Amino acid sequence: MSLITELQTLLGTAHVLFEGDLSAYEEDWRKRSRGRALCVVTPANTQEVAEVVKLCAAHQTSIVPQGGNTGLVVGSIPDESGQQVLLSLKRMRAIQAIDTENLSITVQAGCVLQEVQEAASQAGLLFPLSLGSQGSCTIGGNLSTNAGGTQVLRYGNTRDLCLGLEVVSASGEIYAGLSGLRKDNTGYDLKNLFIGAEGTLGIITAATLKLYPKPQSTWTALVAVHALDNCVSLLSHCHQALGAQLTGFEVMNQFSLSLVSKHLPQLACPFPNSPWCVLLELSDSESQAHASEQLENLLSSAMELGLASNAIIADSLQKAKHLWHIRESITMAQAMEGLNIKNDISLPVSRITEFVRITDQALQDLVPGVQLVNFGHLGDGNLHYNVQSPPNTPAHVFLDSFEDQINTLVYQKVKLYGGSISAEHGIGSLKVQTLPDYKDPVALKLMRQIKVSLDPLNTMNPNRVILLH
Numbered sequence: 001m002s003l004i005t006e007l008q009t010l011l012g013t014a015h016v017l018f019e020g021d022l023s024a025y026e027e028d029w030r031k032r033s034r035g036r037a038l039c040v041v042t043p044a045n046t047q048e049v050a051e052v053v054k055l056c057a058a059h060q061t062s063i064v065p066q067g068g069n070t071g072l073v074v075g076s077i078p079d080e081s082g083q084q085v086l087l088s089l090k091r092m093r094a095i096q097a098i099d100t101e102n103l104s105i106t107v108q109a110g111c112v113l114q115e116v117q118e119a120a121s122q123a124g125l126l127f128p129l130s131l132g133s134q135g136s137c138t139i140g141g142n143l144s145t146n147a148g149g150t151q152v153l154r155y156g157n158t159r160d161l162c163l164g165l166e167v168v169s170a171s172g173e174i175y176a177g178l179s180g181l182r183k184d185n186t187g188y189d190l191k192n193l194f195i196g197a198e199g200t201l202g203i204i205t206a207a208t209l210k211l212y213p214k215p216q217s218t219w220t221a222l223v224a225v226h227a228l229d230n231c232v233s234l235l236s237h238c239h240q241a242l243g244a245q246l247t248g249f250e251v252m253n254q255f256s257l258s259l260v261s262k263h264l265p266q267l268a269c270p271f272p273n274s275p276w277c278v279l280l281e282l283s284d285s286e287s288q289a290h291a292s293e294q295l296e297n298l299l300s301s302a303m304e305l306g307l308a309s310n311a312i313i314a315d316s317l318q319k320a321k322h323l324w325h326i327r328e329s330i331t332m333a334q335a336m337e338g339l340n341i342k343n344d345i346s347l348p349v350s351r352i353t354e355f356v357r358i359t360d361q362a363l364q365d366l367v368p369g370v371q372l373v374n375f376g377h378l379g380d381g382n383l384h385y386n387v388q389s390p391p392n393t394p395a396h397v398f399l400d401s402f403e404d405q406i407n408t409l410v411y412q413k414v415k416l417y418g419g420s421i422s423a424e425h426g427i428g429s430l431k432v433q434t435l436p437d438y439k440d441p442v443a444l445k446l447m448r449q450i451k452v453s454l455d456p457l458n459t460m461n462p463n464r465v466i467l468l469h
């Protein structure tokens with residue numbers, strides 16, 4: 001019997017798609033890459049995922065797991081062979097349990113991030129992971145990419161928010177690790193192997209995640225800043241003044257905000273002439289009044305020190321959401337503008353200013369007039385350092401001529417300044433060829449050994465993250 005027929009018998013014909021328009025599964029979010037699947041399967045539960053994996057292993061057919069397909073490194077779509085099974089977790093989106101005393105929530109992997117945030121909020125608690133794609137990305141995808149987002153400064157990456165996992169291994173066994181324990185030193189921490197593995201070691205089917213008490217009040221301010229080194233000094237100033245109350249610190253250069261104003265005029269930046277803007281968030285467990293006074297004091301001292309030139313504090317939840325919406329719309333505005341070269345990099349915060357100065361100049365020397373869409377989570381040393389064509393140069397001409405050279409230039413500078421070529425988006429297939437040039441060779445060897453040991457047939461999202469040959 002063919003694999004498709006066996007899958008249909010297992011899941012029902014409605015849940016094995018191989019005809020019609022499959023672009024939602026086969027095309028990546030940026031619409032830069034398109035693959036072709038043998039079929040798309042949508043299992044309903046963990047047992048069905050396990051059976052699909054066993055069938056595929058028996059047919060030596062590889063599987064690409066997919067959540068919301070919002071990943072930015074081409075890891076969640078099939079390759080062009082037409083031979084891979086695309087396994088979508090979209091039918092597995094139950095909130096399984098909330099334990100308010102243990103401060104934890106257990107959800108299926110296909111749960112959309114925003115649904116998890118809302119479920120936590122309805123229980124009077126906070127699930128702090130927060131990304132621009134939260135309306136469509138899933139917990140399984142967040143774990144598999146170890147997503148970052150805007151709250152890492154205070155709560156950590158997705159990895160730091162995970163207590164336990166349920167995973168279907170490459171052989172189709174179910175690893176039942178849905179523990180809500182905060183302490184468990186009984187050997188290797190297996191969940192941390194699957195987190196950030198981008199589906200190359202197994203399929204995450206459910207997770208137990210940490211919740212936090214909701215802050216009593218949250219205040220957001222948009223601050224106009226003259227230069228990037230002032231943004232870095234403002235960050236230190238905020239750390240000193242606010243400690244753990246500082247929950248967000250995002251930077252945006254003028255050009256990135258101008259793209260938002262151009263494509264989404266309702267989200268125009270209030271400081272259009274400022275070279276940089278910082279969006280900062282303070283969360284407080286005391287009263288509203290206490291937090292607002294702290295923020296006002298902080299901003300006036302920043303102005304006195306010359307770190308900020310102007311600022312507005314959102315005096316309502318709606319205004320705060322509006323400011324965050326501006327920040328979160330940069331990725332969409334870039335997509336509306338056309339293609340550009342994306343670099344999701346991290347550096348020690350102390351070296352960011354010098355890195356940007358030297359790299360900006362080197363890029364201008366290479367392609368005069370090149371435009372930099374530079375924004376990111378400065379609090380975590382993470383920049384989305386994206387490079388757009390000079391005005392009047394079509395994006396595809398620019399990319400065809402310069403993409404490889406620009407990537408090499410940026411990554412070499414990242415290496416020089418002690419950074420990482422992927423801060424939060426992962427490796428996928430976009431950077432799989434590049435990784436060996438920037439990663440420690442022993443780390444690569446150990447990664448290969450782990451991959452071969454957990455997935456000996458190389459059927460779990462092959463040729464993503466690590467190449468075996």
Ligand SMILES: Cc1cc2nc3c(=O)[nH]c(=O)nc-3n(C[C@H](O)[C@H](O)[C@H](O)COP(=O)(O)OP(=O)(O)OC[C@H]3O[C@@H](n4cnc5c(N)ncnc54)[C@H](O)[C@@H]3O)c2cc1C
Binds near residue numbers: 070132138150428
């Ligand atoms: C507008 C926008 C803003 C974004 N902002 C951020 C940001 O601030 N921070 C950030 O880190 N990322 C960001 N991203 C990238 C993306 O949203 C994240 O990487 C997200 O975690 C991907 O989740 P997903 O469900 O869409 O996963 P997918 O794109 O479907 O998959 C991503 C990877 O995980 C694997 N995978 C998916 N589900 C599973 C599973 N259940 N088991 C095993 N492997 C699986 C896939 O095979 C693939 O390799 C943004 C993307 C967009 C479009």
